[in-house]
Amino acid sequence: MTITAGKSYSLSPNQENLWRSHYLSSEQNHLNMFTSWLLPADADISALKLSFQSVLDRYASLRTIYEMVDGIPVMKIMENQTLDFQQKNLSHLSLEEFNKSLSEEAHTPFDLKKCTMKVRILENCIFQKVLLINIHHIAIDGISMMVIMKEFGRFYDLYSQGKEPEEREVDLKYFEFSANKEGQAYPSTESLEYWKKRLQGGKGIHPVNLPAKSSDHHSFKGDCLFFSIDEKLANALKETAKMNDSSLYIILLSAFQVLLHRYSQQKHIWVGTPFFNRTRKTLKSVGFYANTLYIDGAFTEGLTFSELLKQISKKFEGSKEHKEITYSSLMRLMQDNGLAEEQGRANVMFNFPNMRSVTKNNLGPAFLGIGGAKGKFGSLEFEVYPLKRNITQFEIEFDGIEFNGGITFRLLFDPEKYDGNLMKRFTGHFIQLLRGIAKNPYAVLEEYPLLLESEKNTS
Numbered sequence: 319m320t321i322t323a324g325k326s327y328s329l330s331p332n333q334e335n336l337w338r339s340h341y342l343s344s345e346q347n348h349l350n351m352f353t354s355w356l357l358p359a360d361a362d363i364s365a366l367k368l369s370f371q372s373v374l375d376r377y378a379s380l381r382t383i384y385e386m387v388d389g390i391p392v393m394k395i396m397e398n399q400t401l402d403f404q405q406k407n408l409s410h411l412s413l414e415e416f417n418k419s420l421s422e423e424a425h426t427p428f429d430l431k432k433c434t435m436k437v438r439i440l441e442n443c444i445f446q447k448v449l450l451i452n453i454h455h456i457a458i459d460g461i462s463m464m465v466i467m468k469e470f471g472r473f474y475d476l477y478s479q480g481k482e483p484e485e486r487e488v489d490l491k492y493f494e495f496s497a498n499k500e501g502q503a504y505p506s507t508e509s510l511e512y513w514k515k516r517l518q519g520g521k522g523i524h525p526v527n528l529p530a531k532s533s534d535h536h537s538f539k540g541d542c543l544f545f546s547i548d549e550k551l552a553n554a555l556k557e558t559a560k561m562n563d564s565s566l567y568i569i570l571l572s573a574f575q576v577l578l579h580r581y582s583q584q585k586h587i588w589v590g591t592p593f594f595n596r597t598r599k600t601l602k603s604v605g606f607y608a609n610t611l612y613i614d615g616a617f618t619e620g621l622t623f624s625e626l627l628k629q630i631s632k633k634f635e636g637s638k639e640h641k642e643i644t645y646s647s648l649m650r651l652m653q654d655n656g657l658a659e660e661q662g663r664a665n666v667m668f669n670f671p672n673m674r675s676v677t678k679n680n681l682g683p684a685f686l687g688i689g690g691a692k693g694k695f696g697s698l699e700f701e702v703y704p705l706k707r708n709i710t711q712f713e714i715e716f717d718g719i720e721f722n723g724g725i726t727f728r729l730l731f732d733p734e735k736y737d738g739n740l741m742k743r744f745t746g747h748f749i750q751l752l753r754g755i756a757k758n759p760y761a762v763l764e765e766y767p768l769l770l771e772s773e774k775n776t777s
Contacts, residue, residue, distance in 0.1 A: 324395070332645075365474055374435060377489045384434075384456065403437045405438075457604075459607055461608075468695070471695030491605070493605075512636060537735070539732060542707055547752060552720070564627050566670075587614065611637040613630060622762055626763065665714065686726070715730040715731075727745070
């Protein structure tokens with residue numbers, strides 16, 4: 319297939335879902351994927367700008383615009399696009415005002431008809447230069463960010479030494495992937511039958527009903543909490559995973575589902591989780607390759623954690639095997655089988671990336687925005703500059719990453735729906751649950767204590 323700049327191409331089914339989601343929010347900024355870093359004093363700004371322009375030139379997905387043609391969303395590669403780059407001296411502002419300005423810049427919505435990538439360098443009153451990278455989710459997934467920054471580091475080292483990078487073939491793989499997905503828009507009979515049984519068994523994909531202060535729809539606003547477990551508990555959980563022929567990912571996903579069940583008392587808990595969906599050919603490509611897998615936990619009286627682990631592991635593997643089904647196809651299946659009464663949506667997302675490309679050089683912790691995280695892009699060293707995310711794609715987003723021997727988590731939630739104190743207790747109860755699981759993974763779920771000492775002493 320020949321990919322040509324200026325020609326319109328169909329979005330992949332999962333991109334279409336993101337495109338619709340973009341316009342659901344009044345602010346249209348909840349799909350901004352941004353990260354901010356403190357640059358070293360000797361950073362070569364000219365080389366940095368040239369490097370990001372070269373990244374834009376190298377990856378066609380980053381210089382693609384999205385528009386409507388005959389009522390259908392399409393994407394179009396811009397042959398020559400100048401990087402949306404700005405350098406601002408904000409040293410006249412107080413640090414509080416600077417941080418507010420940085421946040422406003424990060425949360426500014428994209429005009430998808432113009433660009434999907436912005437780079438800013440802002441200088442504050444204590445002479446720090448902060449790099450802000452902002453890319454719309456429709457153009458990239460999590461792995462893409464790692465690919466982008468690795469290539470940026472390569473370009474930076476060359477430009478900062480006065481060298482010109484050799485020409486490389488433009489990355490067009492995502493457009494080939496998208497065209498192939500368009501031709502495979504209808505899942506196989508086997509996949510349809512698999513998901514029909516899963517949906518019927520779990521009574522259809524539906525939201526987790528946590529205690530909420532409002533029954534309003536998701537506002538797309540966000541608040542976040544960071545918390546962590548130490549190396550000792552993390553290692554104990556890894557040992558628990560080994561003993562149960564499982565993985566740390568499945569342990570954490572299962573524990574998260576247990577806590578959601580304990581809070582909601584629902585018998586079926588549906589959680590979305592991103593799946594990278596890449597082959598060896600596309601591993602170093604940039605684009606929105608990811609798919610969302612929907613994992614349901616079925617909770618019955620007397621169920622033990624080890625039994626839940628087997629259940630979740632089996633469903634996760636089955637979901638991977640039948641991963642090509644789109645959310646739209648799942649919704650049609652639910653409608654055809656009378657399962658769409660509860661709006662047919664998942665409102666909770668779980669993510670625990672543990673690929674080496676994510677964890678090496680502290681890139682994962684950096685992209686999560688963990689304070690104190692440091693790393694390198696080529697020879698350019700960086701440190702995370704704290705920037706609070708005030709938006710959420712889902713009502714609750716739960717991320718974890720291995721960091722400094724332990725595991726750090728970020729809980730994003732819609733503050734219009736959920737009370738901040740409730741969410742803070744949720745994080746404490748999650749740690750308590752993990753301690754109980756590490757101590758005895760064979761206990762009945764309801765037997766795990768959740769209350770903290772401070773709560774026990776509250777009359």
